[in-house]
Amino acid sequence: xxxxxxxxxxxxxxxxxxxxxxxxxxxxQKNARITVKEISEQVHLSTTPxxxxxxxxxxxxxxxxxxxxxDHNKVKKGLMVICYVSxxxxxxxxGVKFIDAMQALSEVIExxxxxxxxxxxxxxxxxxxxxxxxxHVNKLSQIENMGKVQSTFxxxxxxxxxxxx
Amino acid sequence: xxxxxxxxxxxxxxxxxxxxxxxxxxxxQKNARITVKEISEQVHLSTTPxxxxxxxxxxxxxxxxxxxxxDHNKVKKGLMVICYVSxxxxxxxxGVKFIDAMQALSEVIExxxxxxxxxxxxxxxxxxxxxxxxxHVNKLSQIENMGKVQSTFxxxxxxxxxxxx
DNA sequence: AAATTGTGCAGAATATTATACTGTGTTGGT
DNA sequence: ACCAACACAGTATAATATTCTGCACAATTT
Numbered sequence: 001x002x003x004x005x006x007x008x009x010x011x012x013x014x015x016x017x018x019x020x021x022x023x024x025x026x027x028x029q030k031n032a033r034i035t036v037k038e039i040s041e042q043v044h045l046s047t048t049p050x051x052x053x054x055x056x057x058x059x060x061x062x063x064x065x066x067x068x069x070x071d072h073n074k075v076k077k078g079l080m081v082i083c084y085v086s087x088x089x090x091x092x093x094x095g096v097k098f099i100d101a102m103q104a105l106s107e108v109i110e111x112x113x114x115x116x117x118x119x120x121x122x123x124x125x126x127x128x129x130x131x132x133x134x135x136h137v138n139k140l141s142q143i144e145n146m147g148k149v150q151s152t153f154x155x156x157x158x159x160x161x162x163x164x165x
Numbered sequence: 166x167x168x169x170x171x172x173x174x175x176x177x178x179x180x181x182x183x184x185x186x187x188x189x190x191x192x193x194q195k196n197a198r199i200t201v202k203e204i205s206e207q208v209h210l211s212t213t214p215x216x217x218x219x220x221x222x223x224x225x226x227x228x229x230x231x232x233x234x235x236d237h238n239k240v241k242k243g244l245m246v247i248c249y250v251s252x253x254x255x256x257x258x259x260g261v262k263f264i265d266a267m268q269a270l271s272e273v274i275e276x277x278x279x280x281x282x283x284x285x286x287x288x289x290x291x292x293x294x295x296x297x298x299x300x301h302v303n304k305l306s307q308i309e310n311m312g313k314v315q316s317t318f319x320x321x322x323x324x325x326x327x328x329x330x
Numbered sequence: 331a332a333a334t335t336g337t338g339c340a341g342a343a344t345a346t347t348a349t350a351c352t353g354t355g356t357t358g359g360t
Numbered sequence: 361a362c363c364a365a366c367a368c369a370g371t372a373t374a375a376t377a378t379t380c381t382g383c384a385c386a387a388t389t390t
Contacts, residue, residue: 017240025240028233032197035347046369051349062239068193069230070329075182075190077329082279082286102324109329113321114247121247121317125329152286156278159267162327164235164242164274164290200376211340216378 017062020045021053022165025062028054029163032066069162076127080154083122083140086147090119094145101143107135118150180225185210186218187330190227193219194328197231234327242290245319246297248305249283251312259310266308272300283315 017025023043027034040050057063072078087094098120102111110123126132132151140149182190188208192199205215222228237243252259267276267287275288291297297316305314 025233025235029235030230030232032231032233036349037347045367047348048350048370049368052367055349060239061236063233064236065195065234066197067195067232067234067327068190068197068228069232069327070190070194071226071229072329074225074227075329080277082277099323108324109327110325111323112245112247112319113323115318115320120323121319153280154277154286155280158264158276158278158285159273160275162232162234162274164237164240201378202376210338212377213341213379214339217338220378 017057017165020049021057021062024050024053025057025165026163028063029165032068072125077125079126079128079132080157081124081126081132082152082154083124084118084148084150084152085120085122085140086118087120088145088147097145098143105135105139107131107139118148180221180227182222182227182330185214186222189215189218190222190330191328193228194330197233237290241292244291244293244297245322246289246291247317247319248287248289249313249315249317250285250287250305251283252285253310253312255284262310263308270300270304272296272304283313 020043024039027039027042036047036050036054040047043050054063072080085098087098099111102108102120102122107124107126108122109125110121112121113119114121124132124135126135136149136151140146185208189204192204192207201212201215201219205212208215219228237245250263252263263285264276267273267285272289272291273287274290275286277286278284279286289297289300291300301314301316305311
């Protein structure tokens, strides 16, 4: 009798990335607007497989987004603050409310749930110290259930990349 | 007698961004590969001024980079660690050595000089805890002049964007 | 007020690129 | 040996970027 085919037998769509894929990703991470022709020359393939590989990686979700990065200072967001936050109450409901508040605050560029003394870490970007004070007093501290808040100021950017491979 | 023209009289090239520019940046931040035609339809201009404005913002440095962002987990960088570091010695030379070391470590995605107890904050991304342990013991701790190191683990990503305007 | 200059724009023309199509060589399995 | 699947090169076509031309308006000069 033939063995029954069950879900577990199907391949997991584990689209493993080979060296060509990684070379393409390397170039794309540095410049999302590089042409397929340029890539194909640098990775020693014709445009066809390069195009196919990119589409495959877009579909599989390896490529998450083509983004445009702006100069912090030139868009008046020159001050970066790392902000630690703890909540008074840790119910599910209180957590969801805080999460929603984070999505709504444009100054909050990143927010992570973290281990340790505090509950969350925020990366906040604004124009200057005055703007940050305003954010702190009028926005962050106004969120209900807000506990302790601790600010660490970024004095210099040593390294900042998004290249993972 | 005519007043002498000195540097201070020349305009500062303050290319201020109007609402159309901001609308274009808004779209580009979300998708660096959006076509000029699509932008022109959404901001109610023809392709010519949209193209000109983009080129202007590229030249002025407002647009810093077109980047491709990858899925952390799918490229096996699913563990994010916030890492605080203090140096033993704070001479200029010691600082430069540390900075150079940061540039060389591919696991270090971001590194900031910060106010407070520690000297630097690092965002480190690697495959798993095992990889992080290896990074900590064999790479970070091997840097000369390394003082205290404290790791905070990211348990969840609440918000993560790069949109500044 | 008339002329001039610069700026921002629309529309068309051209150059470049993305995308789809066709066929070939290679590999692994039967 | 045969077949199927795959990755690829080369070519054709569709879409897009980029350049060019000229117009309308506002500010400045004469």
